[in-house]
Amino acid sequence: MEPRVSGASSGSRTGSWGAANVSREIFEKNHELQWRALEASLERLEKDRGGDAAADFPELYRQVCHHLALARHRRYGADLELRLNRLVLRGHQQLYRSHTGDLAAVLRFATSGFPRLVRSEAKLVLLSLLLFAGPLIGMLIAVPWRPELALSVLPPDNVEEMGRQYAPDGSLEAGRPLDSDLLMFGFYIYNNIGIAFRTFASGILAGLGSIFFLVYNGLAIGAVAGHIRHMGYGDNFYPFAIGHGAFELTAIVLAGAAGLRLGLAVLAPGRLSRGQALVAAGRRATGMVYGIAGMLTIAAFLEAFWSPSAVVPAPVKLIVGGILWLYVLFYFLFAGRSHGS
Amino acid sequence: MLDTYRPVETPEGVEIGLRMAGPVPRLFAAAIDLAIRMGLYVVLGIATGLLGKGGVGLLLFGMFLLEWFYPVWFEVRRGGATPGKKRMGLLVLHRDGTPVGVMASIARNLLRFADFLPFAYGFGIASMLIDRDFRRLGDLAAGTVVVHREPEMAGFRVPAGPPVRPAATLDLDEQRAILDFAERLGTWSEARSVELAGLASPLTGVHGTEGVRSLLGIANWLLGRR
Numbered sequence: 116m117e118p119r120v121s122g123a124s125s126g127s128r129t130g131s132w133g134a135a136n137v138s139r140e141i142f143e144k145n146h147e148l149q150w151r152a153l154e155a156s157l158e159r160l161e162k163d164r165g166g167d168a169a170a171d172f173p174e175l176y177r178q179v180c181h182h183l184a185l186a187r188h189r190r191y192g193a194d195l196e197l198r199l200n201r202l203v204l205r206g207h208q209q210l211y212r213s214h215t216g217d218l219a220a221v222l223r224f225a226t227s228g229f230p231r232l233v234r235s236e237a238k239l240v241l242l243s244l245l246l247f248a249g250p251l252i253g254m255l256i257a258v259p260w261r262p263e264l265a266l267s268v269l270p271p272d273n274v275e276e277m278g279r280q281y282a283p284d285g286s287l288e289a290g291r292p293l294d295s296d297l298l299m300f301g302f303y304i305y306n307n308i309g310i311a312f313r314t315f316a317s318g319i320l321a322g323l324g325s326i327f328f329l330v331y332n333g334l335a336i337g338a339v340a341g342h343i344r345h346m347g348y349g350d351n352f353y354p355f356a357i358g359h360g361a362f363e364l365t366a367i368v369l370a371g372a373a374g375l376r377l378g379l380a381v382l383a384p385g386r387l388s389r390g391q392a393l394v395a396a397g398r399r400a401t402g403m404v405y406g407i408a409g410m411l412t413i414a415a416f417l418e419a420f421w422s423p424s425a426v427v428p429a430p431v432k433l434i435v436g437g438i439l440w441l442y443v444l445f446y447f448l449f450a451g452r453s454h455g456s
Numbered sequence: 457m458l459d460t461y462r463p464v465e466t467p468e469g470v471e472i473g474l475r476m477a478g479p480v481p482r483l484f485a486a487a488i489d490l491a492i493r494m495g496l497y498v499v500l501g502i503a504t505g506l507l508g509k510g511g512v513g514l515l516l517f518g519m520f521l522l523e524w525f526y527p528v529w530f531e532v533r534r535g536g537a538t539p540g541k542k543r544m545g546l547l548v549l550h551r552d553g554t555p556v557g558v559m560a561s562i563a564r565n566l567l568r569f570a571d572f573l574p575f576a577y578g579f580g581i582a583s584m585l586i587d588r589d590f591r592r593l594g595d596l597a598a599g600t601v602v603v604h605r606e607p608e609m610a611g612f613r614v615p616a617g618p619p620v621r622p623a624a625t626l627d628l629d630e631q632r633a634i635l636d637f638a639e640r641l642g643t644w645s646e647a648r649s650v651e652l653a654g655l656a657s658p659l660t661g662v663h664g665t666e667g668v669r670s671l672l673g674i675a676n677w678l679l680g681r682r
């Protein structure tokens with residue numbers, strides 16, 4: 116159907132505009148119907164994103180791709196090229212649009228993909244753990260010994276307020292109404308997941324941002340815990356913190372590791388170009404962020420509804436908290452090892 | 457070609473042209489989106505304000521979603537553009553020209569935080585000015601670009617005229633130049649047309665308005681109107 120393209124294969128500088136070529140007018144007349152059909156098909160697809168394409172859509176699209184190549188080769192003019200280019204661009208958008216993952220894929224990621232990903236970044240996770248847990252433990256030990264150290268990282272009001280919650284007659288002792296629990300759930304989602312996202316994102320600045328957030332959060336959490344130890348409120352604090360801590364503290368360490376992965380791609384791209392290394396690291400790190408967001412959602416639930424519960428006795432909270440820590444540890448060490456790894 | 461134009465080859469073997477969007481339209485788009493988000497915060501605040509303490513929790517949850525996932529939802533579910541980008545005629549694509557996926561969209565929008573540092577999108581703007589495709593840090597890590605949607609451009613047509621066979625065989629670039637000249641003939645002043653046609657006088661052998669007419673004739677011949 117398509118007339119022979121004379122001289123096209125030779126690629127010579129002179130011969131490719133031979134008399135055997137179709138003129139632009141005839142070319143347009145021959146193919147106008149196909150272009151209209153593709154246009155109509157595209158309009159339907161763009162309006163109804165979930166809908167199925169017409170059966171002839173891929174074929175039409177490929178034909179118009181061919182027409183664009185011909186129009187370019189034969190120099191039919193900028194406006195025709197532009198029109199066909201626009202058609203091809205829109206067709207490309209529809210043919211290659213990504214389909215969002217199904218529930219099975221999410222489940223597979225939660226049960227094996229995520230822990231595998233974390234294990235494959237074991238070194239960075241350990242480095243991140245060191246950057247976070249070091250300052251935390253340091254402050255936990257140092258603050259009871261020199262209480263004023265807590266004020267070097269947190270404002271006095273903040274330290275005072277944190278401490279008062281865990282006092283024998285503090286707000287946590289009395290339990291709290293359900294609407295306060297809901298308030299705190301919203302707050303933990305907004306605040307804690309926000310912190311994790313920032314710890315991750317600022318890693319692209321050569322890792323410096325992640326290091327800052329890890330150390331700073333380690334110091335702040337350590338200062339509060341140290342202050343509570345110093346005041347002797349530990350009996351209220353540990354049962355409260357242990358349950359959600361299993362997910363929350365681990366997630367912050369993992370967010371730091373994901374950020375360090377980005378920073379490392381910038382600093383030491385290895386055999387790839389910096390751009391390629393960054394895209395590859397971005398893909399891995401974003402995978403980890405999915406898991407981290409999931410963990411922090413679990414942590415927010417626990418911290419809002421379980422940890423402050425006045426009904427559950429403290430020893431039960433301690434035991435359940437211990438089990439949750441073991442669960443998280445075993446999850447990252449062993450989940451998803453069974454097949455193919 | 458303009459240096460913001462990037463040809464991308466599709467699996468079908470044709471090239472499609474992407475036109476990269478610079479910092480200015482993107483900042484306008486970000487400002488529009490910011491205004492929309494502020495409006496949503498107000499509406500959400502009033503709606504949840506009626507629900508007491510629990511309502512504040514819902515407000516914070518809503519703020520979390522709006523802050524981090526407002527652009528993701530629009531980019532993935534609404535054809536690659538937030539309302540601000542749509543208004544500015546912009547579109548987010550993967551580097552290879554395919555529509556942006558969930559993963560890349562999440563990556564580029566989480567990294568918005570790093571782009572915003574140290575203040576007012578400082579690192580993001582610096583990155584856009586350095587990169588030839590105007591990518592901010594989030595785009596670099598996600599493998600995405602922001603492009604202009606193709607404008608609805610009125611086509612140029614070569615005015616009809618008696619075809620003239622060129623005196624010499626022309627190569628493709630020369631043919632292209634003559635066709636481009638003829639297509640744009642109506643957009644210049646007479647004097648400018650004459651001046652430009654004068655450049656081709658070694659080919660046409662004539663000067664002045666005669667040269668313009670001669671080039672138009674060659675263009676008609678090249679288009680096959682003979």
